[in-house]
Amino acid sequence: MAVKQLKTPRKARLLKITAQSLNGFVSPCKPPHFYSTNQIPLIVMKCLLRVLVFIVMPCIVSAQADTINFTSHALQIHQLKTGTRQYLVYFQHPAQNKTLRFSLWQRSIDTIRFNNQPLFRIVQQWYGTDSAQFRSVYSLSSRTDFKPAFHEETLNGKTKAYNWYADHITGADSITANTAAAFNLPLEYPTLNWNLDIETFEMLPLAEGKTFVIPFYDAGLTPPAFITYKVTGSEKLNTREGVTDCWKLLTEGVHNNSRYTQTFWISKQEHELLKEEDQFNGGYRYKIKIPAFSPDITARFAAQTP
Numbered sequence: 001m002a003v004k005q006l007k008t009p010r011k012a013r014l015l016k017i018t019a020q021s022l023n024g025f026v027s028p029c030k031p032p033h034f035y036s037t038n039q040i041p042l043i044v045m046k047c048l049l050r051v052l053v054f055i056v057m058p059c060i061v062s063a064q065a066d067t068i069n070f071t072s073h074a075l076q077i078h079q080l081k082t083g084t085r086q087y088l089v090y091f092q093h094p095a096q097n098k099t100l101r102f103s104l105w106q107r108s109i110d111t112i113r114f115n116n117q118p119l120f121r122i123v124q125q126w127y128g129t130d131s132a133q134f135r136s137v138y139s140l141s142s143r144t145d146f147k148p149a150f151h152e153e154t155l156n157g158k159t160k161a162y163n164w165y166a167d168h169i170t171g172a173d174s175i176t177a178n179t180a181a182a183f184n185l186p187l188e189y190p191t192l193n194w195n196l197d198i199e200t201f202e203m204l205p206l207a208e209g210k211t212f213v214i215p216f217y218d219a220g221l222t223p224p225a226f227i228t229y230k231v232t233g234s235e236k237l238n239t240r241e242g243v244t245d246c247w248k249l250l251t252e253g254v255h256n257n258s259r260y261t262q263t264f265w266i267s268k269q270e271h272e273l274l275k276e277e278d279q280f281n282g283g284y285r286y287k288i289k290i291p292a293f294s295p296d297i298t299a300r301f302a303a304q305t306p
Helices: 019-029 038-062 192-203 297-302
Strands: 083-092 100-112 116-129 135-142 150-156 158-164 168-171 184-186 209-216 225-239 241-256 258-267 272-281 284-288
Touching: 100 192, 100 297, 116 192, 116 297, 135 192, 150 192, 184 241, 192 258, 192 272, 225 258, 225 272, 241 272
Parallel strands: none
Antiparallel strands: 083 100, 083 284, 100 116, 116 135, 135 150, 150 158, 158 168, 168 184, 209 225, 225 241, 241 258, 258 272, 272 284
């Protein structure tokens, strides 16, 4: 695939309370009669300090989060694998017990150089049961820190394309018939491309109890925002390879006055997103990574005679 023209982008320590320290916590609170007057204030202070630790410490721990950026809390770029992966995506509503809506998403990742910049090229194809549902997405991000450089989407024959910089995003004037050519958005902070959330999650340094705050922007849609994701635990999934241990990553919020949750299962060993479950408006959306031996649907389409 030819490179499209674009402008040059741009643990809180946990307090461990041992049995010995607990004994030390209890006894000073009731000082024996042989303590001198000068000793009492110090003992009381120690007691109060320990009480404060028990009260404040949970708040500190729960408040800790890694805000993903391009310096101190960067993504683990080496975890992102090139190649093609496909996902079965289906919608289920409990009230509609005879209907499911299916689509298949393909995401292909390779590496290129453009304007002497090492880049990831990520191409997506979304297929549904109607041609009007087809969407193609083309994105470029830095191989150094995954900063977005370019993003283009085509849906219903209309293309929106953006050049992405650290402090602003503009419509790409090099793309013919770009309906977002006049787009201009100043950025208060650098953002990651929300359309590449799967790839972003696969590069997180996931661990028990971790919380991440990610600056995301979905090009041309709602304003950039810091989105919180929490590692809520582990779960083992039965896969073709056997049992795969996964981290569970959760985000939740409110959209259009409706509460939603999204849960992602990411394998601990290979750092691959294997499953996603979204709950919103009383329904569910599932995204399941299908085995690598599944046919490459785009190759089959390309083999057909026009």
